[in-house]
Amino acid sequence: MVKADAYGHGAVAVSRLLQEAGADYLAVSCLDEALELRQNGVSMPILILGHTPPEYTGTLIENGITQTVSALAKAREYSEAAGALGKTLKIHIKLDTGMSRLGYLCAGEYFETGVENLCRTVALPGLDIEGIYTHFAVSDEPGEDCEAYTRAQFKLFTDVIEAVERQGGFRFRIRHCANSGAVVSYPEMALDMVRPGLLLYGYGDNSGRLGLRPCMRLVTTVSTIKFYEPGTSVSYGRRFVTARRTRMGVLAAGYADGLPRLCSNKVSFAVPGGFTAQRGSICMDMCMVDLTDLPQVNVGSEVELFGAENSIYKLSDAAQTIPYELLCAVSKRVPRVYT
Numbered sequence: 001m002v003k004a005d006a007y008g009h010g011a012v013a014v015s016r017l018l019q020e021a022g023a024d025y026l027a028v029s030c031l032d033e034a035l036e037l038r039q040n041g042v043s044m045p046i047l048i049l050g051h052t053p054p055e056y057t058g059t060l061i062e063n064g065i066t067q068t069v070s071a072l073a074k075a076r077e078y079s080e081a082a083g084a085l086g087k088t089l090k091i092h093i094k095l096d097t098g099m100s101r102l103g104y105l106c107a108g109e110y111f112e113t114g115v116e117n118l119c120r121t122v123a124l125p126g127l128d129i130e131g132i133y134t135h136f137a138v139s140d141e142p143g144e145d146c147e148a149y150t151r152a153q154f155k156l157f158t159d160v161i162e163a164v165e166r167q168g169g170f171r172f173r174i175r176h177c178a179n180s181g182a183v184v185s186y187p188e189m190a191l192d193m194v195r196p197g198l199l200l201y202g203y204g205d206n207s208g209r210l211g212l213r214p215c216m217r218l219v220t221t222v223s224t225i226k227f228y229e230p231g232t233s234v235s236y237g238r239r240f241v242t243a244r245r246t247r248m249g250v251l252a253a254g255y256a257d258g259l260p261r262l263c264s265n266k267v268s269f270a271v272p273g274g275f276t277a278q279r280g281s282i283c284m285d286m287c288m289v290d291l292t293d294l295p296q297v298n299v300g301s302e303v304e305l306f307g308a309e310n311s312i313y314k315l316s317d318a319a320q321t322i323p324y325e326l327l328c329a330v331s332k333r334v335p336r337v338y339t
C-alpha cells in the first residue's frame with residue numbers, strides 16, 4: 001500500500017524499493033498517484049483502489065494500471081470505454097462485505113443480486129478481471145465482537161467468490177482481503193495477496209510482535225535558546241506561562257510540517273539524553289520546548305518529534321487521532337531522507 005504518498009514516506013522512493021525487493025503489486029488511491037509512479041520508472045503492477053472517471057479508461061490502459069470496479073454500472077462504463085478503444089482494461093472487483101464504503105453490495109438480502117451483478121460483470125467484454133477483494137472494518141481491533149465481524153466479512157467474501165465462480169463459470173486469479181490488522185491477527189485470511197499499509201512502515205499495535213520497527217523518524221533541530229524569568233507568557237494566545245526561570249528552545253517545526261496544533265502543551269519530544277516538554281501553542285513553522293533541565297541540549301541539537309525514541313502514539317493520542325493521520329500529515333516541505 002503506497003497510497004497517500006506511501007503513508008507520508010514518499011511513494012516514489014518506497015515503490016522503487018518495493019519493486020526491487022520483489023513485491024508483486026502496489027496499490028494507490030487514485031489515478032494521479034498511479035501516474036506519479038509510472039512517470040518515475042515504477043513498472044510493476046499498480047492497482048487503483050478508488051474511483052477513476054470512465055473517460056480516463058484510455059489513460060489507465062496506456063499506463064498498464066489496474067482499476068478497481070465497485071458496481072455493475074461502473075463495470076459497464078469501463079467495458080464500453082475500453083470497447084470503443086478496441087482495448088482491454090485490467091480490473092479488480094471490490095466487494096462491500098461490511099465496511100459500507102466502496103464495493104458491490106452482497107451482505108444479507110443483497111447476496112443474490114450481488115452474485116447476479118458479479119456474474120454480469122465477469123461476462124462483460126473489454127475487461128480483464130484479474131482479481132477480487134474486500135476490506136475489513138475492525139480487523140485491527142481487539143474483542144469478540146470485532147473478531148466475529150471480521151470472520152463474518154471473510155466468510156461472506158469467500159461465499160460470494162464461490163457462488164460467482166460456480167454460476168459464472170469463472171475463476172478469479174487474485175483474491176485479497178488482508179489489511180495490516182488481518183495480516184497480524186488472521187493470517188489464515190491471506191488468500192492470494194495481502195494489502196498491509198501501516199504494518200509495511202513498521203507501525204501498528206502488533207508490529208513489534210512481527211519484529212518490525214517504525215521506519216520513519218520525524219526530526220527537527222533547536223534553532224534558538226533563550227532564558228525567561230518566571231511569569232513570562234509563551235507563544236500565540238499566551239497559553240503557557242513560565243513558573244520558573246526557564247531555558248526555552250525554539251524548534252524549527254510547526255503544524256505546517258505536520259505537527260498537529262492540537263498537541264500544544266500536551267506532548268514531549270526526544271532530545272539527546274531525555275525528553276523535552278513542548279510549551280505554548282504550536283505555531284505554523286515553529287514551536288517552543290522547555291530545556292531547563294536538559295543543559296546538554298544546544299542550538300543545533302536534533303529533536304525527534306516521533307520515531308524510535310518518541311512513540312508516534314504519544315502524539316496521535318494527544319491529537320485525538322491515529323498514527324495513520326500523523327504519517328500522512330508530514331507535509332511536502334519536510335525533506336524525506338532515506339538511509
Ligand SMILES: *Cc1c(COP(=O)(O)O)cnc(C)c1O
Nearest residue numbers: 001049135179180195196197198
Ligand atoms: C488503506 C487500505 C489498506 C491498508 O490498510 P492498513 O490498515 O494501513 O494496512 C488496505 N486495503 C485498502 C482497500 C485500503 O484502502
